[in-house]
Amino acid sequence: MGSPVRVAIIADSPQVRASLQALVEASPTLRFAGSAADARMLADRLAGSVPDVIVFDAEPEASDAPKAGFDIGHSPSALVMLTDEADSEWILDALPGDATAILPRDAMPGEIVASIEAVAAGLYVLSPEIVGRLLSGRTPPRQTATGTPVEILTSREIEVLMMLAEGLSNKEIARQLDISDNTVKFHLAALFGKLGATNRTEAVMLGMRHGFVML
Known part of the structure; x- marks a missing residue:
């Protein structure tokens, strides 16, 4: 099914970064591209290389992070966001225009891998509630x-x-x-x-x- 999907990780917690990296490296369809605590650090580490998908762990106290962090000129075509606040207004404001998945932070490993593959294929993975709110304004x-x-x-x-x-x-x-x-x-x-x-x-x-x- 082609080349492995290149996946980068943004998570403030080193433990979360390590866990997500292990998940990516355990999947034959994915390839780990790098990780960092925030988007700007990740961009520096990738040195201009743009991954296929970024997995972003959005901690509750970091609600401004997506909006600020992905406005760096090197955003990927797809994003998987892990958050405990999927119903918050800032989530909709932070969504990029391209393929996106929003999952709970306690999502199962298989759900995360499937969502990475889905957004890499150009799909959205959103709850019915979020879809309804998005469509209501379009x-x-x-x-x-x-x-x-x-x-x-x-x-x-x-x-x-x-x-x-x-x-x-x-x-x-x-x-x-x-x-x-x-x-x-x-x-x-x-x-x-x-x-x-x-x-x-x-x-x-x-x-x-x-x-x-x-x-």
């Missing part, structure tokens, strides 16, 4: 003939939707697209959220209604 880019607003699907999401219409399972979709089962699940979650679907059949029906699927 004007959807697509308007259907019925007047119901629908988020535009990515080309990969349309591929997954077409395979759903063909009746393929998650494992079959993963095999055909050469991605992991977890990545398929993230695509499905994004599809369901954008289409307002609650299951695979409804997603296909809504995809046909909105012109994403042609049978």
